[in-house]
Amino acid sequence: MKTAAQSTKHHDELSLRRNATQQLVSDFCHEWFDRNGHWIHPVRIQENGEWINPPQAIPPTYTRLVFWLCMGLMNGSGEDVSLGNAIMDKARFYSHNTPPSAESITNNGDFDLFDIFVTNHAMQMLAIHGEKLSEGVRKKVATWAKNGLRTYKGNRQADYQFHGFNDNMPAKATLGLILGGEYFQDNDALEHGLWNLEQLASILSRRGLISEYNSPTYTPFTLMNLSVIAQKARSAKAKELATGCCERIWAEILAHFHRPSGLMGGPFSRAAHNDSTGHLNTLGFLLWLSLDEYVAPNPIEEFQTRPIRLLHAHGFAPESLGRLSWVSSSKLLPPPHLLAWARNRTYPFHFSATAERGGSGERHANEILITHYQEEEFSLGSADADSWTQLQTEAFYLTYRKNVPAHARDDVRVAYSHYLVNEEAPRDPDHSLPFHGAIHTIQNKRTVLTLARPSLLLKDTEIQRMRLCVLIPAHFGRVDNLEHKGKFVFIEDGPVRYAIRALNPSDWGGAAELKVESMDNYLVISMENYNGTARRFSQAELERTLNGFVFNIARSNEESYEEFRERQIAAQCLDYWTFGYRTVCYQNSETRIEFDYAVDSGHVAYAKINGLRIEKPVWKADGMPGRELAFLGSPYIPETLRFPYRSLKVNWDPNAPWVIASNFKEKDIGSSGPGWRSQ
Numbered sequence: 285m286k287t288a289a290q291s292t293k294h295h296d297e298l299s300l301r302r303n304a305t306q307q308l309v310s311d312f313c314h315e316w317f318d319r320n321g322h323w324i325h326p327v328r329i330q331e332n333g334e335w336i337n338p339p340q341a342i343p344p345t346y347t348r349l350v351f352w353l354c355m356g357l358m359n360g361s362g363e364d365v366s367l368g369n370a371i372m373d374k375a376r377f378y379s380h381n382t383p384p385s386a387e388s389i390t391n392n393g394d395f396d397l398f399d400i401f402v403t404n405h406a407m408q409m410l411a412i413h414g415e416k417l418s419e420g421v422r423k424k425v426a427t428w429a430k431n432g433l434r435t436y437k438g439n440r441q442a443d444y445q446f447h448g449f450n451d452n453m454p455a456k457a458t459l460g461l462i463l464g465g466e467y468f469q470d471n472d473a474l475e476h477g478l479w480n481l482e483q484l485a486s487i488l489s490r491r492g493l494i495s496e497y498n499s500p501t502y503t504p505f506t507l508m509n510l511s512v513i514a515q516k517a518r519s520a521k522a523k524e525l526a527t528g529c530c531e532r533i534w535a536e537i538l539a540h541f542h543r544p545s546g547l548m549g550g551p552f553s554r555a556a557h558n559d560s561t562g563h564l565n566t567l568g569f570l571l572w573l574s575l576d577e578y579v580a581p582n583p584i585e586e587f588q589t590r591p592i593r594l595l596h597a598h599g600f601a602p603e604s605l606g607r608l609s610w611v612s613s614s615k616l617l618p619p620p621h622l623l624a625w626a627r628n629r630t631y632p633f634h635f636s637a638t639a640e641r642g643g644s645g646e647r648h649a650n651e652i653l654i655t656h657y658q659e660e661e662f663s664l665g666s667a668d669a670d671s672w673t674q675l676q677t678e679a680f681y682l683t684y685r686k687n688v689p690a691h692a693r694d695d696v697r698v699a700y701s702h703y704l705v706n707e708e709a710p711r712d713p714d715h716s717l718p719f720h721g722a723i724h725t726i727q728n729k730r731t732v733l734t735l736a737r738p739s740l741l742l743k744d745t746e747i748q749r750m751r752l753c754v755l756i757p758a759h760f761g762r763v764d765n766l767e768h769k770g771k772f773v774f775i776e777d778g779p780v781r782y783a784i785r786a787l788n789p790s791d792w793g794g795a796a797e798l799k800v801e802s803m804d805n806y807l808v809i810s811m812e813n814y815n816g817t818a819r820r821f822s823q824a825e826l827e828r829t830l831n832g833f834v835f836n837i838a839r840s841n842e843e844s845y846e847e848f849r850e851r852q853i854a855a856q857c858l859d860y861w862t863f864g865y866r867t868v869c870y871q872n873s874e875t876r877i878e879f880d881y882a883v884d885s886g887h888v889a890y891a892k893i894n895g896l897r898i899e900k901p902v903w904k905a906d907g908m909p910g911r912e913l914a915f916l917g918s919p920y921i922p923e924t925l926r927f928p929y930r931s932l933k934v935n936w937d938p939n940a941p942w943v944i945a946s947n948f949k950e951k952d953i954g955s956s957g958p959g960w961r962s963q
Contacts, residue, residue: 297576298617304584305573305612309356310364312587312605313371321370347378349606351405356609358413369418372409377402377428398935400444400453403432404460404509411463411516412614432460433473435931439464440476442932442942446484448642448649449672450554451496452505454480459509462522474519476928481513481525488532489920492637492903492910493654496671498540498552500559500567501597504611507533507570511616528914534618535913538626539635539905540656541571542663542683545696546580549656549663550681553639553671556716558595558604560678561757562698565597566607574617581693583608593759594693599713625908632729633658635905642672648886653900655727661685661779661839666725666732669886676716679723680734682837686761686778694760697777703736703831705750710757710806721752721831722886728875728893735787735832735868737883738813740823748818751796752831754784756807763807767849768800773809774849781845782837783852786811787859787868789831792821827884830861834870865889930954 316325350371357368379399397403407429414422432439439457446454458480465474487494496502507530514526542549547562548571559565564586572579586594587605596604618626635656643649656665662684670677680701687695703721710717721736736752756763756775765776771786786798794816801808813829814821821829834857838848855872867880880889891898903910910916931954932942941957 298573301573301576301584302612302615305608306356306360308584308587309353309605309609309612310360312602313353313357313364313367316602317367317371319367319370321367321372321374347375348399348401348405349602350375351402351409352606352610353602355405355409355412355613358409358416359613365416369416369421372421372425373418397428398431398434398437400439400456403428404439404456407432407460407464407467408509408512410467411512429460429464430468432457433464433468433470435929436933436938437935440473440928441934442929443934443936445480446487446495448495448640450502451484451494452499452502452509454484455506455509458484459513462513462517462519466518472928474522478519478521478525479926479928481522481529482922484529485525485915485920486922487640488529489915490902491639492901492916493536493639494533495640495642496553497639497654498536498548498550499554500548500552500565501556502554503533503537504566504570504616507537507616508611508614512614515614531619531622531914534622535905535908536637537567537571538618538622539637539908540663540665541626542658543577543626543629544660545663545683545685545690546578546693547663547683547696547698549658549683550665550678550700551654551656551667552678552681553667554676555678556597556676557710557712557714558597560681560698560700560717560755561595561710561759562683562693562696563595563759564604566611569608570611570616573612575623578691580690580696586693595713598715621912622908629658629907631658631660633906634729636899636901637903637905638900641669651900653898655725657727657729659839661688662837664727664730664732664835664837666727666734667723668725668891670719670721670723677719677723679725680732680835682782682835684778684780684837688779697756697760697763699754699756701734701752701754701833703738703750703752704810705738705742705745706748709803709808710755712805717755720750724879724881724886724888726877726879726891726893726898728877730837731870731872731875731877732835733832733868733870733877733879734835735830735866735879735881737829737831738821738826740826740884742821742826743823744820746818747814747821749812749815750829751810751812751815752789752833753811754809754833754835756809757805758802758807759805762802765845766800766807768798769849771798772849772852773798773800774845774852776840776845779840780837781840781848782835783849784809785834785836785852785855785857787830787832787834787857789813790829792816792825792829827864828861830866830883832859832868836872932956 318324354368354372357364377397406425409425410429439460444454444457458477461473461477510526510530514523517523540549548567569583637654639652641650641652653668665681667679670679678700682699686697690696702719705720720739724735726733738750763775763777767774773784775782789811790813792814796812796815799810811831858869860867864882866883869878876894878892943955943960944953
């Protein structure tokens with residue numbers, strides 16, 4: 285338990301960090317905008333060298349960025365508040381994806397002025413800083429926020445619910461409905477927002493993690509919106525539910541945070557390029573502002589470093605500063621009992637939990653098991669399947685200290701895996717690196733078996749090269765020692781050693797092989813399935829394009845390098861495919877892993893560790909029993925069975941069929957599209 289002196293020191297350090305962030309945001313905003321709110325600082329945002337400087341073209345995310353920066357400015361001096369009002373006064377409504385056309389605004393009035401980010405950031409601004417807004421800005425922001433109370437186009441669309449996909453968006457919609465329902469006296473909107481919270485609480489009563497789990501970008505987005513509801517809602521029920529959901533997200537974050545390296549461990553449901561590399565990201569900002577300890581990297585130092593040395597969101601420094609400003613604008617702090625749990629952690633540390641995956645494309649709706657293991661020198665995490673969005677998932681993720689103790693981002697390293705096609709490779713400052721594989725992993729402490737095939741969505745795509753890669757960023761120096769021997773790659777780096785054993789991949793010809801390549805700031809280990817003349821692969825060919833590797837890690841002081849290497853080589857591996865099923869059995873001196881699954885569908889027949897079926901606990905973490913967490917101590921059952929929708933139309937696919945076949949009022953029954961029985 286903390287002493288009074290320790291608590292005071294904790295809060296003093298957090299105040300220093302928050303004040304430094306406030307000053308940083310103020311300094312940059314006064315540099316980037318003139319006193320009338322016009323953007324005056326040209327910033328390179330495209331690889332082709334295009335610049336922005338209004339009244340010329342501005343990024344589609346500009347209005348979202350305005351709210352993020354102004355949320356920080358509104359906590360500052362009178363001069364900062366005046367600048368924030370001027371910036372918002374000049375801002376036009378731009379969607380975070382596509383700005384509305386002049387024609388659509390003319391024909392539909394403000395009907396098209398809805399965006400899941402901008403609309404609900406407007407509501408957050410009203411709820412927190414409404415009294416600081418000028419009359420004109422308050423009127424404009426209120427108009428934008430009120431549009432969110434609609435069904436179509438608005439926050440009550442069917443895709444803005446918690447149902448196994450991108451939780452950050454229903455979290456924004458829920459903020460808009462609850463705070464907007466109270467602000468504009470719309471009880472139907474408020475009740476719909478409460479239904480959303482009940483839906484999330486129900487998920488968290490049967491799962492250990494949210495669906496968009498442990499995302500360096502999106503988990504803090506979800507937490508921020510729910511925290512504002514907990515802090516600002518007048519509804520006691522909204523406060524209670526939102527507070528419980530926030531506790532659970534904090535538990536998820538702190539379970540994955542590896543304190544010795546100062547980095548978030550994996551796996552990640554969704555990660556952009558700057559997230560995967562462990563560079564500047566929103567979750568890192570959140571932790572740096574919430575913990576009075578070492579977190580890498582230090583955002584204040586990095587934003588003041590010239591030239592920029594770390595990757596930013598979208599390769600655009602103002603975007604990153606906006607996110608830092610936004611998460612600093614409200615005090616987001618972990619519950620004391622969770623903070624004590626994280627700080628008193630002993631090693632080794634074991635954590636496993638489940639999440640729900642919504643179905644999308646070739647992904648079927650499913651339960652996902654997350655396994656995370658820590659020793660003082662490293663963290664190793666995996667997910668037994670990729671998330672619903674295959675292009676952003678990190679199902680295998682490693683962090684470790686290169687230098688002990690770690691004091692800065694230079695002292696730590698990460699590694700992760702992607703399935704890449706053609707000329708795809710990690711390139712800075714790209715926003716994201718695609719992931720074209722279907723992944724399965726099994727982890728037992730220091731060992732991870734990773735199995736992969738290319739996505740079936742690549743059918744009939746012109747392909748010259750396809751391969752499973754292990755990517756090791758090297759922005760702060762190469763690994764100490766690397767040996768490539770046959771199907772093995774051995775690496776020594778700081779206090780750890782690890783081995784990558786390539787499994788026998790399907791070989792469609794050309795010059796396919798296991799390659800170790802240095803590419804700019806990255807070490808890339810490629811296990812190729814094809815490298816040759818451009819050709820198209822059928823679905824049947826892709827279904828039997830097998831790949832994978834076994835990963836093992838150890839501390840360098842446990843044995844000699846030769847002993848470690850020989851131990852890896854001596855391990856046995858059986859790997860065969862027939863009738864569409866792949867069966868793998870791997871055994872070393874410490875563990876035996878067995879796995880059998882249908883490669884085309886991804887359905888698993890069995891998975892075993894050391895002869896026992898793999899458990900899939902809802903939540904299992906050393907030092908934190910699930911019964912002590914909100915919604916897991918006892919079943920959560922909403923008071924009434926209700927469904928708030930009268931239409932399931934969505935703006936991104938307005939003609940998609942849907943049906944509400946039964947409800948509690950006859951007028952709430954409806955459908956769209958052919959194939960439904962008339963009511």
